[in-house]
Amino acid sequence: LLRRAARRARAPAAVQPPTIEISDAAVARRALVDYADVFANRPFLPFPVALVTGRRRRRSDNLTSVPYGPHWRVLRRNLTAGIFHPSRLVLLAPLQRDAVDDLVAGISESAAGGAVPVVVRDAAYAAVFRLAARMCFGDGVGERQVRALRRVIREFVLDVGVANNVFPVSTSTALARLRRWRRVRRLLSSRRRQAELYLPLIDERRRRMARRRDRDADGGMFRPYVDALIDLRVPGDGGSTPLTDDEMVSLLMEFLAASTESVVSCIEWTLAHLVIDAEAQSKLRREVGDVGDGEHVHGGLGGRTPYMRAVILESLRLHPPVPFVIREIVGGAAPPVLDELAAMPMPGGGARVHFVIGDIGRDGKAWKDPEEFRPERFMAGGEAEGVGPVPGPKEVRMMPFGAGRRSCPGMGVAMAHVGLFVAALVREFEWTPAAGGGVDLTQQDDLFNVMRTPLRARATPRPRAPA
Numbered sequence: 001l002l003r004r005a006a007r008r009a010r011a012p013a014a015v016q017p018p019t020i021e022i023s024d025a026a027v028a029r030r031a032l033v034d035y036a037d038v039f040a041n042r043p044f045l046p047f048p049v050a051l052v053t054g055r056r057r058r059r060s061d062n063l064t065s066v067p068y069g070p071h072w073r074v075l076r077r078n079l080t081a082g083i084f085h086p087s088r089l090v091l092l093a094p095l096q097r098d099a100v101d102d103l104v105a106g107i108s109e110s111a112a113g114g115a116v117p118v119v120v121r122d123a124a125y126a127a128v129f130r131l132a133a134r135m136c137f138g139d140g141v142g143e144r145q146v147r148a149l150r151r152v153i154r155e156f157v158l159d160v161g162v163a164n165n166v167f168p169v170s171t172s173t174a175l176a177r178l179r180r181w182r183r184v185r186r187l188l189s190s191r192r193r194q195a196e197l198y199l200p201l202i203d204e205r206r207r208r209m210a211r212r213r214d215r216d217a218d219g220g221m222f223r224p225y226v227d228a229l230i231d232l233r234v235p236g237d238g239g240s241t242p243l244t245d246d247e248m249v250s251l252l253m254e255f256l257a258a259s260t261e262s263v264v265s266c267i268e269w270t271l272a273h274l275v276i277d278a279e280a281q282s283k284l285r286r287e288v289g290d291v292g293d294g295e296h297v298h299g300g301l302g303g304r305t306p307y308m309r310a311v312i313l314e315s316l317r318l319h320p321p322v323p324f325v326i327r328e329i330v331g332g333a334a335p336p337v338l339d340e341l342a343a344m345p346m347p348g349g350g351a352r353v354h355f356v357i358g359d360i361g362r363d364g365k366a367w368k369d370p371e372e373f374r375p376e377r378f379m380a381g382g383e384a385e386g387v388g389p390v391p392g393p394k395e396v397r398m399m400p401f402g403a404g405r406r407s408c409p410g411m412g413v414a415m416a417h418v419g420l421f422v423a424a425l426v427r428e429f430e431w432t433p434a435a436g437g438g439v440d441l442t443q444q445d446d447l448f449n450v451m452r453t454p455l456r457a458r459a460t461p462r463p464r465a466p467a
């Protein structure tokens with residue numbers, strides 16, 4: 001199998017499709033909205049191969065990699081209606097409360113009353129990942145399993161990140177081909193370790209579901225993603241079939257990585273700005289203090305917490321956790337929307353298009369003082385009043401969750417979770433820069449956009465308000 005993957009990795013340079021980068025919001029809108037059919041697919045990734053069943057050439061796609069069509073539609077609906085529907089998310093409240101407690105306990109433990117600077121990312125990662133793992137596998141997943149899952153996901157993301165390009169475009173030199181081959185090999189072995197961890201958990205849920213007579217009754221508990229995947233049937237040549245183990249591993253891995261990495265990145269960037277901007281921190285604390293925990297737990301980021309929403313949007317505008325929206329178009333399909341594409345030779349029969357999310361959010365033509373952190377711009381009367389996390393069909397001002405058909409299905413839950421964690425962080429602690437060190441806002445664009453120097457800050461516990 002590794003040899004097969006390596007053969008693919010050694011593909012001659014001539015068949016590598018060209019890549020163009022788009023930083024213009026109007027062009028991005030035309031492509032992703034007006035020509036949504038043409039820009040509906042991402043390039044094939046080297047890792048959705050069948051590792052568990054080992055069937056030759058059989059893909060085991062997740063939502064990110066599956067081509068647009070009926071299979072994609074079924075997977076996407078399963079996630080949005082089966083897991084992220086508001087009626088299901090309400091049942092997540094106890095798990096969310098545990099996650100917030102984890103975070104506060106983690107920070108308190110390492111902060112030593114504010115004497116020792118805290119590495120925010122570490123504490124946030126542990127809490128957010130545990131929540132994601134319980135959303136995937138149910139609240140019975142043990143601490144040791146959570147730690148093991150976290151380790152392999154981290155490894156996977158770092159492996160891809162170290163390569164600094166998930167979809168390498170150049171294999172023109174022997175060295176580039178060797179690097180790519182090594183990367184594919186590491187990704188495949190990481191994928192195998194993931195399968196070894198996930199499959200027993202999937203089997204355990206299968207047995208549990210077989211014992212349960214009324215499979216739809218959730219008994220007031222959140223239904224984990226794995227249960228929805230076990231029940232799912234996808235259209236195929238011979239009618240509807242269950243997902244293969246490989247497909248389940250792909251989908252679970254995607255869920256864990258997507259719902260942890262980008263959420264943690266957003267929490268860290270948001271808090272970094274609040275550490276620098278003490279006034280914004282106090283303003284947010286006042287707003288959070290005025291509403292109870294429940295408001296945040298239930299995702300009430302709009303309504304009664306407009307400033308929180310504005311702070312998160314401003315953080316996402318400046319530091320989108322996912323650096324690019326990536327599409328692949330096939331030769332001959334280039335619409336007039338992109339002059340660059342029309343003029344471009346496509347020797348491999350297609351092209352890759354990277355929409356640079358960060359450039360769009362910092363475009364000086366669309367934003368006043370685009371490099372400034374100014375949440376007020378999203379408040380009533382501000383220049384971006386009415387701008388949301390996902391662009392509407394008419395205009396793109398920012399697109400941290402992408403745009404068009406393949407935009408992020410986790411947007412609602414991600415915004416709610418960032419709000420929930422940031423609210424707890426400012427309610428429980430006063431945040432100040434670590435002694436002798438400012439906050440370095442340099443970005444590092446790997447698979448996810450993270451702070452190059454992880455945020456270290458002093459977290460002084462705040463007195464608890466009387467009950």
Ligand code: HEM
Nearest residue numbers: 063064255258259262263322401402403406407408410414
């Ligand atoms: C702050 C948090 C998050 C950010 C910034 C983010 C951003 C993005 C972006 C930019 C895309 C590509 C969209 C496009 O190509 O147009 C995407 C896709 C996706 N995201 Fe997220 N995401 C976040 C959280 C989540 C969460 C919590 C999940 C939950 C599982 C998730 C699952 C996915 C999936 C499955 C896709 C592929 C969708 C498809 O192709 O149909 N994301 N996300």
